Amino acid sequence: MTAVRVGFPRILLGLGYAFLYAPIALLVIYSFNESRLVTVWGGFSTRWYGEVLANERIVDAAWLSLSIAAMSATVAVLLGTPAGFALARFGRFSGRTVFAGLLAAPLVMPEVITGLSLLLLFVGLEESIGWPNERGMATIVIAHVSFTMPYVAIVVQARLAGFDRNLEEAALDLGARPLAVLRSITLPLTAPAIVAGWLLSFTLSFDDLVIASFVTGPGATTLPMLIFSSVRLGLSPQINALATMMLVAVSLCLVVAAWMMGRRQTVSS
Amino acid sequence: MSGRHRTLAIAAPFAWMLTFFVAPLAIVLKISFSESTAERPPYAPLFEMGTDGGIAFQPSVSAYLLLLSDSLYFYAFLGSLRIAAVSTFVCLLIGLPMAYAIARSRPERRNLLVLLVMLPFWTSFLIRVYAWMALLKPTGILNNVLISLGLVDEPLPLMNNDFAVHLGIVYSYLPFMVLPIYAALEKMDWTLVEAAADLGCRPLRTFFAVTTPLCWHGIAAGSLLVFIPAAGEFVIPDLLGGPDTLMVGRVLWTEFFINRDWPAAAALTIAMLSVLLLPILAFQRMGVDTDRP
Numbered sequence: 001m002t003a004v005r006v007g008f009p010r011i012l013l014g015l016g017y018a019f020l021y022a023p024i025a026l027l028v029i030y031s032f033n034e035s036r037l038v039t040v041w042g043g044f045s046t047r048w049y050g051e052v053l054a055n056e057r058i059v060d061a062a063w064l065s066l067s068i069a070a071m072s073a074t075v076a077v078l079l080g081t082p083a084g085f086a087l088a089r090f091g092r093f094s095g096r097t098v099f100a101g102l103l104a105a106p107l108v109m110p111e112v113i114t115g116l117s118l119l120l121l122f123v124g125l126e127e128s129i130g131w132p133n134e135r136g137m138a139t140i141v142i143a144h145v146s147f148t149m150p151y152v153a154i155v156v157q158a159r160l161a162g163f164d165r166n167l168e169e170a171a172l173d174l175g176a177r178p179l180a181v182l183r184s185i186t187l188p189l190t191a192p193a194i195v196a197g198w199l200l201s202f203t204l205s206f207d208d209l210v211i212a213s214f215v216t217g218p219g220a221t222t223l224p225m226l227i228f229s230s231v232r233l234g235l236s237p238q239i240n241a242l243a244t245m246m247l248v249a250v251s252l253c254l255v256v257a258a259w260m261m262g263r264r265q266t267v268s269s
Numbered sequence: 270m271s272g273r274h275r276t277l278a279i280a281a282p283f284a285w286m287l288t289f290f291v292a293p294l295a296i297v298l299k300i301s302f303s304e305s306t307a308e309r310p311p312y313a314p315l316f317e318m319g320t321d322g323g324i325a326f327q328p329s330v331s332a333y334l335l336l337l338s339d340s341l342y343f344y345a346f347l348g349s350l351r352i353a354a355v356s357t358f359v360c361l362l363i364g365l366p367m368a369y370a371i372a373r374s375r376p377e378r379r380n381l382l383v384l385l386v387m388l389p390f391w392t393s394f395l396i397r398v399y400a401w402m403a404l405l406k407p408t409g410i411l412n413n414v415l416i417s418l419g420l421v422d423e424p425l426p427l428m429n430n431d432f433a434v435h436l437g438i439v440y441s442y443l444p445f446m447v448l449p450i451y452a453a454l455e456k457m458d459w460t461l462v463e464a465a466a467d468l469g470c471r472p473l474r475t476f477f478a479v480t481t482p483l484c485w486h487g488i489a490a491g492s493l494l495v496f497i498p499a500a501g502e503f504v505i506p507d508l509l510g511g512p513d514t515l516m517v518g519r520v521l522w523t524e525f526f527i528n529r530d531w532p533a534a535a536a537l538t539i540a541m542l543s544v545l546l547l548p549i550l551a552f553q554r555m556g557v558d559t560d561r562p
Contacts (some may be wrong), residue, residue, distance in 0.1 A: 009370035013382075016367040020389050020443065023400035026410060030403065039403055039410050079285055082278035090275060099279065101553040102286045108494060108552050110501020110545070112518045113538050116525060117293030120535065123310050124296050146289040149282065207393045210503055214525075224395050231399050231508060235406070243396040250392050254384075 028247065031240035038235040048241035058226060058242060065206050065223040068137060072144035073201035079145065080152025080201075081194055087153060088160035103150040115214030118143045122215060135217035143215045144205040151204065152197035159193030160186075199253060294542070301535035302328040312531045332536035341520070342537065346544060348515040352431065353500035356438040357446075360495050361488065363439070364446030368487070369480070371447075372454035383451065390444040398437055398508050405433055405509070433509035434516075438499045446491040453487025454480070486555070493552040497545055517541055 031049075035042025052058055086093070087100060106114065122132055122139050132139055167189070171181045209224035216222070227243075230236055304313040313329075336342045371382045389397060404410050405428035412424040427433060461483065465475040481488070503518035510516070517537065525534040542549075 009366045009373065012363075012366040013370035016363055016443075016447075017385060019363070019440070020386070023397065023404055023440070024389065024392070027396070027400040027403060030410075037408075039406065039408055039413060079282045083282035086275070086279045086282075090279070093275075093279065095279075095283075099283060102283070102290065104553045105549060106286075106290060108497040108549055110498055110518060110541065112501055112503050112521050113294075113297075113541060114290075116521065116534060116538055117297045118289065120296045120300055120531070121289070121293040127310070142289060146285070149285065153282070203391050207395070209395055224393070227395055227399070228504070231395070231402070235399075235403055239399060240403075243393070243399065246396065247392055251388070254388065254391060 024247065027240055028244045031237070031244040033237060033240070036237060038237050038240060048237040049245070052238050052241045052245070055238065057221075058223070058238075061221050061223040061226040064137065064220060068140050068144065068212075068222065069202045069206040072141045072148060072205045073198045075141070075145045076149040076152050076201040077194055077198045080149040080197060081156050081190070083149065083153035084156025084160065084193075084197075088157045103153050106147045106150045107154075109147070111208075111210035112214075114147055115143070115211040118146065118211070119214040134219070135215060136220035139215045139217070140212050140220065140222070143211050144201075144208060147208075147211065148201035148204050151200050152194075155197040155200065156190060156193045159190055163189055203250065203253075297535045297538050300532055301332055301539045302330065303532045303535075304329045304331060305530050305532045310531065311529055312535075329532075332530075332532035333540075335530075335533050336536055336540060341515070342517075342540075345515045345517040345520040346540070349500045349502075349517040350544070352434055352438065352506075352516060353496050353502075356435050356442070356499050357492050357496040359435065359439045360443050360446040361492060364443055364491060365450055365481075365488070368447045368450035368454055368484075369476070371451050372457075379455075383448070386444050386447045386451075394441060395504065397441060398505055401433070401437055401440065402428065402508060405436075428509060429511040429514075431510070431514055434506050434514055437505040437509045438495075438502060441505065442495040442499055445494040449490040449494065450484055450487040453484035453490075457483050490552070490555055493548055493555075497548050497552065500545060501541060 030038055030041075032044050032046060033041055034045035034047070083099075083103060087096075087103070090096075093099075118139075119135075122135055125131055126133060168181050168185055171185055172178070176184075207224060208222075209228050212222050213225055213228075216225070227239060230239055300312050305311060306313050313327075367386070371379055371386070374382060402409070406412070407424040407426070407428070409428070411427060412421075415421045415425065416423075457480070462475055462479055465479045466472070470478070501518045502516060503522050506514045506516040506519045507522070510519070521534055521537045521541070524530050524537060
């Protein structure tokens with residue numbers, strides 16, 4: 001009886017993971033394909049990796065995307081962490097419903113809407129106050145902060161809701177000043193969520209095509225924009241190699257993040 | 270924390286969201302009532318200084334009339350809602366059993382299983398769609414395998430149609446369905462399920478009569494997280510869809526980047542927001558309800 005009850009969902013779970021991972025696995029395998037035809041196996045080769053690294057346009061776009069992602073993730077953390085604190089700790093302050101709603105809406109807002117509306121804002125600002133006189137890196141960073149900051153707020157809020165407030169109250173009872181409590185107890189306990197929020201924002205920004213396409217200017221082509229224009233023309237073995245490198249980089253970051261959070265948790269608990 | 274710090278902690282993110290999320294939507298509303306022109310930027314000002322020094326307010330509904338006059342826009346909305354609804358349902362069919370199986374697995378294994386669901390979400394969206402292109406193309410991996418096995422004589426039309434769009438959306442958004450349902454199931458009181466089993470309820474019936482209603486919140490959250498972005502999806506219909514795949518996100522993109530008709534794109538955005546307003550508000554309400562301290 002138990003075997004039947006657990007067996008069926010477990011098979012579905014296996015199939016679900018196969019569905020999620022098989023296309024990615026094939027993409028990685030075919031990145032080592034000698035043939036120029038992406039889907040016809042022509043022997044093992046790493047030549048496409050060399051071509052990606054020698055392709056100046058790809059390398060430039062990758063640098064631009066990495067800088068934008070790092071900057072927007074940092075600003076998103078600086079703004080999203082206090083927002084998460086406000087949601088978890090400030091009780092029912094006036095306007096909380098509006099505040100929480102404002103932070104929830106970008107999570108589901110279709111990207112084309114966010115992108116178009118931000119571009120129209122930037123164009124309107126340029127018309128009226130002369131800034132931004134050129135769209136590019138700065139406008140993409142602002143746009144990315146606006147849609148990644150809510151993720152940081154939610155991750156931080158969830159972490160704060162999950163841990164024991166007695167630690168902070170005990171410190172306050174023992175005479176610690178509120179800011180000292182914040183610095184030596186609350187922030188270290190929240191650190192894993194802040195790191196996770198930063199990484200999440202970084203990935204979301206690095207990955208974004210639609211919003212960046214709207215708010216960018218002539219000089220700034222991000223990596224997703226480059227990949228998109230190339231993919232529209234058809235499959236390319238270079239894209240397979242590039243995709244594999246991006247997959248490896250993201251997986252490494254995740255492993256490091258998971259390891260760090262595991263370590264922090266054991267130290268703090 | 271002192272009152273001043275509290276105010277700042279709320280005011281800074283609040284001001285940012287007002288400036289870069291609310292104000293832009295207000296501007297979209299404004300421009301949707303402008304005339305389209307050939308200037309740069311390509312829309313006429315809504316307020317104009319009159320010769321007598323007064324300010325003339327000249328709203329125009331021509332962009333909205335354009336949307337109503339061409340049935341293309343109506344079918345784009347219909348197509349988006351249909352494709353998003355079907356994809357959400359398929360995500361639920363796959364995601365609910367997956368979340369259930371994770372929640373019922375051994376506790377020490379659950380984190381790894383959840384991580385495995387999240388990992389694809391962390392990897393580039395564009396790359397995951399690209400991976401499917403390599404599989405589905407007429408000369409793609411799936412067709413090559415089917416032909417070499419002798420199962421089909423000529424390539425199956427797997428790509429550039431609505432089937433591929435559904436598949437791409439289900440694949441890309443599945444993690445958004447699994448994670449909220451799993452979160453709801455994890456908090457669920459499993460003794461109720463055991464009680465039902467002890468009273469002789471069969472597993473499948475227990476699942477639908479006890480488990481599903483108890484994780485209703487997760488199902489609703491997951492469905493909204495899939496449905497709303499899917500309805501506005503651009504990349505998937507553009508790369509996997511056919512020329513006749515009509516989705517409103519793609520039409521908006523064309524209107525803006527190809528036709529350069531900004532008022533029409535703005536009016537489309539407003540129409541899209543109105544259609545999606547109910548689900549978006551429902552999602553916000555759920556967020557506020559669960560987060561209440």
